[in-house]
Amino acid sequence: DAGITQSPRHKVTETGTPVTLRCHQTENHRYMYWYRQDPGHGLRLIHYSYGVKDTDKGEVSDGYSVSRSKTEDFLLTLESATSSQTSVYFCAISAASGTDTQYFGPGTRLTVL
């Protein structure tokens, strides 16, 4: 399995609080992704990174920001969490873009009360 860890694995927080999720990889892959998964919506891309300090928005980026200051870490921040952001969040990595295989982390279950 690809070396990808996500922390925390579970988190419960209250509306309006800031939350940061961390994705850490040991594969030295250039590309990193954050997805959310909700019942009935499948897997939706939030943000992705194509290099250190290079990031771009996905289809559901509103309310989220990301940072990548080094190759191995990709942070997802909810500046002011809302109940609609209750979800399972997956991080993924790939060596190249497009058709290259994405390897997924174990996921983080976030509950916003």
Next chain:
Amino acid sequence: LAKTTQPISMDSYEGQEVNITCSHNNIATNDYITWYQQFPSQGPRFIIQGYKTKVTNEVASLFIPADRKSSTLSLPRVSLSDTAVYYCLVGDDSGNTPLVFGKGTRLSVIA
């Protein structure tokens, strides 16, 4: 990126062959077709990729007709452990934009 359409769900009995078809009418010349599998409480994992005709590996086969407007993922003799969501993705390697996963097909294997 080419839009894909898959059935929302499918049921199958153990031991049967399962075929999941994905429609991608506006597939471009440089696009590849990629399938991922997601077990409950896990992230998706790559299972197979192809460009045309047939690709087979230890997990599945992928059939792509000449016009490439659809593709079929074939799982031989499924077991309960094949219960998962299967995603069809279509796209090429140009630029940095990742492929779109969509909602996938939920396969339930029944004993």
